[in-house]
Amino acid sequence: MNTSAVARLLNVSHSTIQRWVTQLNMEVERNQLGHYQFSDDDIALLRKVQDQLNEGIILQKVSISEKKIRKATVQKQHSETNKDHDRMIERIVRLENGLKTKADDVVSYQILQHRSDMEDLQKLVKKLEARIEELETKKVPPIDYFLAAEETATTKKTKKWPFVKTIFGNN
Incomplete structure (x- = not known):
C-alpha cells in the first residue's frame, strides 16, 4: 500500500505518515521510484504509533518493539x-x-x-x-650662422619680374 492509502486508512495526512516513518527510523520498503510501500506489518506498527500518540505520549518517546528487516x-x-x-x-x-x-x-x-x-x-x-x-x-657639427648669412649676402640678387607683367607683357 502506498503512503496516501495508509494515510486515508489511519485518517491522518500524507505528511504525517512520512514524518512518523522518518522520525521513528522505521525501515519501510520502497518501490523503484523511491516511494514507500507499506506492508500489513508496517500498517500494524503505524496503528500502534497512532494509539500511543492518542494516549498522550509524544512522538519522540513512542516505542516500536518490532523492527522490520529489509x-x-x-x-x-x-x-x-x-x-x-x-x-x-x-x-x-x-x-x-x-x-x-x-x-x-x-x-x-x-x-x-x-x-x-x-x-x-x-x-x-x-x-x-x-x-x-x-x-x-652622434656629434652634429655646430651651424655657423654668420657664415650662412655671408653666403646669402654675397650672392647676386636677380631681378624678379612681377607676375602680372610676365603674363601680359611689358606694356
Whole structure:
C-alpha cells in the first residue's frame, strides 16, 4: 500500500505518515521510484504509533518493539542503484578531468602567446635603445650662422619680374 492509502486508512495526512516513518527510523520498503510501500506489518506498527500518540505520549518517546528487516530485493535494487551511481560518478570524474585538461591547454597556449608578445616587445625596446644611443653619441657639427648669412649676402640678387607683367607683357 502506498503512503496516501495508509494515510486515508489511519485518517491522518500524507505528511504525517512520512514524518512518523522518518522520525521513528522505521525501515519501510520502497518501490523503484523511491516511494514507500507499506506492508500489513508496517500498517500494524503505524496503528500502534497512532494509539500511543492518542494516549498522550509524544512522538519522540513512542516505542516500536518490532523492527522490520529489509528484504533482499530492496538491497538488490540498491546495489543496482549503487552501480548506476558509481558509473555516474566515474563519468563525472572523467568529465571534470577532461575540463581540467582543456583548461590547462588553454592557459598554456595563452602563456605561450604572451611570452611571444613579450619577446617581440623586448626586441623593439632594444632597437629603440640602440637608436637612442646612436642619436646621443652622434656629434652634429655646430651651424655657423654668420657664415650662412655671408653666403646669402654675397650672392647676386636677380631681378624678379612681377607676375602680372610676365603674363601680359611689358606694356
